[in-house]
Amino acid sequence: xxxxxxxxxxKLSVFAVLSVVGTAAAxxxxxxxxxxxxxxxQVVLDTTAADMGTASAGLFGILLFGGLAITAARFLLxxxxxxxxxxxxxxxxxxxxxIPWAQVRAVQARGRGIAxxxxxxxxxxxxxxxxPLWRRVAxxxxxxRRNRGREVTLxxxxxxxxxxxxxxxxxACGGVxxxxxxxxxxxxxxxx
Numbered sequence: 001x002x003x004x005x006x007x008x009x010x011k012l013s014v015f016a017v018l019s020v021v022g023t024a025a026a027x028x029x030x031x032x033x034x035x036x037x038x039x040x041x042q043v044v045l046d047t048t049a050a051d052m053g054t055a056s057a058g059l060f061g062i063l064l065f066g067g068l069a070i071t072a073a074r075f076l077l078x079x080x081x082x083x084x085x086x087x088x089x090x091x092x093x094x095x096x097x098x099i100p101w102a103q104v105r106a107v108q109a110r111g112r113g114i115a116x117x118x119x120x121x122x123x124x125x126x127x128x129x130x131x132p133l134w135r136r137v138a139x140x141x142x143x144x145r146r147n148r149g150r151e152v153t154l155x156x157x158x159x160x161x162x163x164x165x166x167x168x169x170x171x172a173c174g175g176v177x178x179x180x181x182x183x184x185x186x187x188x189x190x191x192x
Contacts, residue, residue: 003169004081008160011114012076015158019069026061075158083159085169090120092154099152101174108179109167114157118166118178122152 084091089100099122106121156166167178 001173002084002086003165003173005083005085005156005159005161005166006081007075007078007158009076011158012072016069016072016076019065019072022065023062023069026058026065028058030055030058030062083154083156083166085166085173087173089174090154090170101176104174104176106179107167107170107174107176108181109163110181111157112163116155116157116163118154118156118163118170119151120154 078093080093082093084093087101089098089104091098099120103122103124104120105123108119108121110117110119156163159166167180170176170178
Protein backbone atom coordinates (compact mmCIF):
# COMPACT_ATOMS: atom_id res chain seq x y z
CA UNK A 1 0.00 0.00 0.00
CA UNK A 2 1.20 3.53 -0.78
CA UNK A 3 0.60 6.49 1.54
CA UNK A 4 1.10 10.01 0.20
CA UNK A 5 1.11 13.26 2.14
CA UNK A 6 1.00 16.71 0.44
CA UNK A 7 1.68 20.10 2.01
CA UNK A 8 -1.14 21.73 3.96
CA UNK A 9 -1.95 24.78 1.84
CA UNK A 10 -3.73 26.54 4.73
CA LYS A 11 -0.69 26.34 7.03
CA LEU A 12 1.63 27.51 4.27
CA SER A 13 -0.72 30.36 3.29
CA VAL A 14 -0.76 31.67 6.87
CA PHE A 15 3.03 31.36 7.01
CA ALA A 16 3.39 33.23 3.70
CA VAL A 17 1.04 36.05 4.75
CA LEU A 18 2.82 36.51 8.09
CA SER A 19 6.17 36.56 6.31
CA VAL A 20 4.97 39.23 3.85
CA VAL A 21 3.58 41.33 6.73
CA GLY A 22 6.91 41.00 8.57
CA THR A 23 8.80 42.02 5.44
CA ALA A 24 6.55 45.07 4.96
CA ALA A 25 6.95 46.15 8.60
CA ALA A 26 10.74 45.79 8.42
CA UNK A 27 10.83 47.71 5.12
CA UNK A 28 8.73 50.50 6.64
CA UNK A 29 11.10 50.77 9.60
CA UNK A 30 14.11 50.82 7.29
CA UNK A 31 12.60 53.47 5.01
CA UNK A 32 11.45 55.72 7.85
CA UNK A 33 14.96 55.89 9.24
CA UNK A 34 16.61 56.60 5.91
CA UNK A 35 14.05 58.86 4.28
CA UNK A 36 13.81 61.16 7.32
CA UNK A 37 11.24 63.31 5.60
CA UNK A 38 7.73 64.11 6.64
CA UNK A 39 5.96 64.29 9.93
CA UNK A 40 5.68 60.50 10.44
CA UNK A 41 9.42 60.01 10.09
CA GLN A 42 10.09 62.85 12.52
CA VAL A 43 7.72 61.37 15.10
CA VAL A 44 9.40 57.97 14.81
CA LEU A 45 12.87 59.50 15.08
CA ASP A 46 11.89 61.63 18.09
CA THR A 47 10.04 58.96 20.05
CA THR A 48 12.21 55.93 19.42
CA ALA A 49 15.68 57.38 19.14
CA ALA A 50 16.02 55.55 15.83
CA ASP A 51 19.51 55.44 14.43
CA MET A 52 21.69 53.22 12.27
CA GLY A 53 21.03 50.27 14.60
CA THR A 54 17.34 50.59 13.87
CA ALA A 55 18.05 50.73 10.15
CA SER A 56 20.23 47.62 10.48
CA ALA A 57 17.43 45.83 12.32
CA GLY A 58 15.03 46.83 9.54
CA LEU A 59 17.41 45.53 6.87
CA PHE A 60 17.88 42.27 8.79
CA GLY A 61 14.08 41.92 9.07
CA ILE A 62 13.68 42.48 5.34
CA LEU A 63 16.19 39.74 4.57
CA LEU A 64 14.81 37.31 7.16
CA PHE A 65 11.10 37.72 6.47
CA GLY A 66 11.66 38.07 2.73
CA GLY A 67 13.54 34.76 2.69
CA LEU A 68 10.76 33.11 4.68
CA ALA A 69 8.14 34.48 2.26
CA ILE A 70 10.06 33.14 -0.74
CA THR A 71 10.39 29.73 0.92
CA ALA A 72 6.66 29.60 1.74
CA ALA A 73 5.77 30.62 -1.82
CA ARG A 74 8.04 27.93 -3.22
CA PHE A 75 6.37 25.29 -1.05
CA LEU A 76 2.90 26.58 -1.98
CA LEU A 77 3.69 26.21 -5.68
CA UNK A 78 4.93 22.64 -5.29
CA UNK A 79 2.29 20.28 -6.65
CA UNK A 80 1.67 16.70 -5.64
CA UNK A 81 2.65 14.72 -2.59
CA UNK A 82 5.75 15.68 -0.64
CA UNK A 83 6.08 12.51 1.39
CA UNK A 84 5.45 9.00 0.07
CA UNK A 85 5.63 5.92 2.28
CA UNK A 86 5.38 2.49 0.66
CA UNK A 87 6.78 -1.03 0.97
CA UNK A 88 10.11 0.12 -0.54
CA UNK A 89 10.81 2.89 1.96
CA UNK A 90 10.26 6.58 2.63
CA UNK A 91 10.53 9.05 -0.25
CA UNK A 92 10.65 12.68 0.82
CA UNK A 93 10.71 14.90 -2.26
CA UNK A 94 12.31 17.69 -0.23
CA UNK A 95 15.42 15.49 -0.03
CA UNK A 96 14.95 13.91 -3.41
CA UNK A 97 16.05 10.52 -2.12
CA UNK A 98 14.39 7.36 -0.86
CA ILE A 99 15.37 5.75 2.44
CA PRO A 100 14.90 1.99 2.06
CA TRP A 101 13.44 0.08 5.00
CA ALA A 102 16.61 -2.04 5.20
CA GLN A 103 18.52 1.09 6.30
CA VAL A 104 16.01 2.15 8.99
CA ARG A 105 16.82 0.81 12.47
CA ALA A 106 14.34 2.78 14.60
CA VAL A 107 11.86 5.64 14.30
CA GLN A 108 10.96 8.13 17.01
CA ALA A 109 8.15 10.70 16.89
CA ARG A 110 9.11 14.10 18.26
CA GLY A 111 7.25 17.35 18.75
CA ARG A 112 3.64 18.24 18.03
CA GLY A 113 1.74 20.46 15.64
CA ILE A 114 3.87 22.48 13.24
CA ALA A 115 7.04 21.27 15.01
CA UNK A 116 6.26 17.56 14.53
CA UNK A 117 9.18 15.50 13.22
CA UNK A 118 10.28 11.89 13.01
CA UNK A 119 13.86 10.90 13.79
CA UNK A 120 14.92 7.97 11.61
CA UNK A 121 17.89 6.04 12.98
CA UNK A 122 19.71 4.82 9.86
CA UNK A 123 23.01 3.10 9.15
CA UNK A 124 24.65 5.83 7.05
CA UNK A 125 22.68 9.11 7.28
CA UNK A 126 25.15 11.03 5.10
CA UNK A 127 23.84 9.05 2.12
CA UNK A 128 20.43 10.67 2.55
CA UNK A 129 21.62 14.24 3.07
CA UNK A 130 21.01 15.96 -0.27
CA UNK A 131 21.82 19.47 0.95
CA PRO A 132 24.63 21.34 -0.79
CA LEU A 133 28.03 21.18 0.89
CA TRP A 134 27.91 24.81 2.10
CA ARG A 135 24.58 24.18 3.84
CA ARG A 136 25.76 20.96 5.47
CA VAL A 137 28.81 22.77 6.85
CA ALA A 138 26.74 25.76 8.05
CA UNK A 139 24.11 23.53 9.71
CA UNK A 140 26.51 20.95 11.10
CA UNK A 141 26.10 21.93 14.78
CA UNK A 142 22.30 21.68 14.43
CA UNK A 143 22.04 18.59 12.27
CA UNK A 144 23.51 15.11 12.36
CA ARG A 145 26.22 15.92 14.90
CA ARG A 146 23.63 16.53 17.62
CA ASN A 147 22.41 12.94 17.25
CA ARG A 148 25.84 11.35 16.95
CA GLY A 149 25.52 11.03 13.20
CA ARG A 150 22.89 8.29 13.21
CA GLU A 151 19.62 10.10 12.57
CA VAL A 152 17.84 11.69 9.66
CA THR A 153 15.08 14.11 10.60
CA LEU A 154 11.78 13.94 8.74
CA UNK A 155 9.71 17.11 9.37
CA UNK A 156 5.95 16.55 9.00
CA UNK A 157 4.43 19.62 10.68
CA UNK A 158 3.61 21.43 7.41
CA UNK A 159 1.97 18.40 5.82
CA UNK A 160 -1.79 17.97 5.41
CA UNK A 161 -2.04 15.19 7.98
CA UNK A 162 -1.57 14.42 11.64
CA UNK A 163 1.77 13.03 12.77
CA UNK A 164 -0.13 9.95 13.96
CA UNK A 165 -1.15 9.25 10.33
CA UNK A 166 2.52 9.24 9.29
CA UNK A 167 3.40 6.99 12.24
CA UNK A 168 0.69 4.50 11.24
CA UNK A 169 1.93 4.52 7.63
CA UNK A 170 5.51 3.86 8.77
CA UNK A 171 4.40 0.96 10.96
CA ALA A 172 2.13 -0.49 8.24
CA CYS A 173 4.63 -0.31 5.37
CA GLY A 174 7.99 -0.72 7.05
CA GLY A 175 7.14 -2.85 10.02
CA VAL A 176 9.26 -0.52 12.15
CA UNK A 177 7.54 0.43 15.42
CA UNK A 178 7.42 4.17 16.04
CA UNK A 179 8.54 5.20 19.50
CA UNK A 180 6.39 8.04 20.75
CA UNK A 181 7.82 10.56 23.17
CA UNK A 182 5.35 11.50 25.82
CA UNK A 183 5.47 15.07 27.09
CA UNK A 184 7.00 15.39 30.54
CA UNK A 185 4.31 15.93 33.13
CA UNK A 186 5.25 17.38 36.48
CA UNK A 187 3.44 15.94 39.47
CA UNK A 188 1.22 18.29 41.40
CA UNK A 189 3.08 19.64 44.40
CA UNK A 190 6.46 18.41 43.13
CA UNK A 191 9.49 20.36 44.23
CA UNK A 192 10.82 22.84 41.72
